[in-house]
Amino acid sequence: xxxxxxxxxxxxxxxxxxxxxxxxxxxxxxxxxxxxxxxxxxxxxxxxxxxxxxxxxxxxxxxxxxxxxxxxxxxxxxxxxxxxxxxxxxxxxxxxxxxxxxxxxxxxxxxxxxxxxxxxxxxxxxxxxxxxxxxxxxxxxxxxxxxxxxxxxxxxx
Amino acid sequence: xxxxxxxxxxxxxxxxxxxxxxxxxxxxxxxxxxxxxxxxxxxxxxxxxxx
Numbered sequence: 001x002x003x004x005x006x007x008x009x010x011x012x013x014x015x016x017x018x019x020x021x022x023x024x025x026x027x028x029x030x031x032x033x034x035x036x037x038x039x040x041x042x043x044x045x046x047x048x049x050x051x052x053x054x055x056x057x058x059x060x061x062x063x064x065x066x067x068x069x070x071x072x073x074x075x076x077x078x079x080x081x082x083x084x085x086x087x088x089x090x091x092x093x094x095x096x097x098x099x100x101x102x103x104x105x106x107x108x109x110x111x112x113x114x115x116x117x118x119x120x121x122x123x124x125x126x127x128x129x130x131x132x133x134x135x136x137x138x139x140x141x142x143x144x145x146x147x148x149x150x151x152x153x154x155x156x157x
Numbered sequence: 158x159x160x161x162x163x164x165x166x167x168x169x170x171x172x173x174x175x176x177x178x179x180x181x182x183x184x185x186x187x188x189x190x191x192x193x194x195x196x197x198x199x200x201x202x203x204x205x206x207x208x
Binding site for chain 2: 007008009010011012015016017018031033035037038039041044050053056058060061062063064065085094096100124130134135136137138151153
């Protein structure tokens with residue numbers, strides 16, 4: 001994605017990333033976390049604002065917040081950059097991601113759709129469909145369809 | 158009394174291909190909780206992939 005991106009900080013394993021969104025509502029510390037799932041070949045991409053939860057007395061990621069900070073393209077391009085980083089270290093791993101609600105999942109679909117040609121040079125992209133309440137199956141990505149999430153994997157060279 | 162309005166401007170630091178800095182303290186966030194609770198759901202999901 002040939003958009004501007006925020007500077008990234010990551011851990012050694014490229015599983016946790018941090019950047020700061022700067023916009024007209026202020027500065028927000030964003031965190032992207034890649035975590036293992038029940039399938040050792042699939043990691044989940046989680047993303048949101050880092051915030052201190054006073055009742056729990058610990059930091060959590062708020063993945064439901066709407067900042068309206070005017071920089072959504074830069075934020076999404078930065079998250080996509082983490083996908084390149086993570087899969088360059090873990091090329092065999094498939095990434096699963098979805099929004100915390102249908103609107104966000106649809107935003108991700110639009111972002112994929114708008115950059116499909118470029119993303120497809122490096123990745124195979126699939127729609128993820130939930131069946132039987134707790135199983136995810138893959139389908140070829142079709143922008144006309146709605147999905148429960150997405151799966152993205154580095155192409156084999 | 159004269160009121161003084163102070164404006165603090167923060168520069169947006171972006172680039173098309175920025176360097177990535179490594180910071181091991183981020184390991185503390187590896188198992189962080191998500192507000193939506195979706196992470197707990199994902200831990201129960203079975204992935205039946207065709208590839």
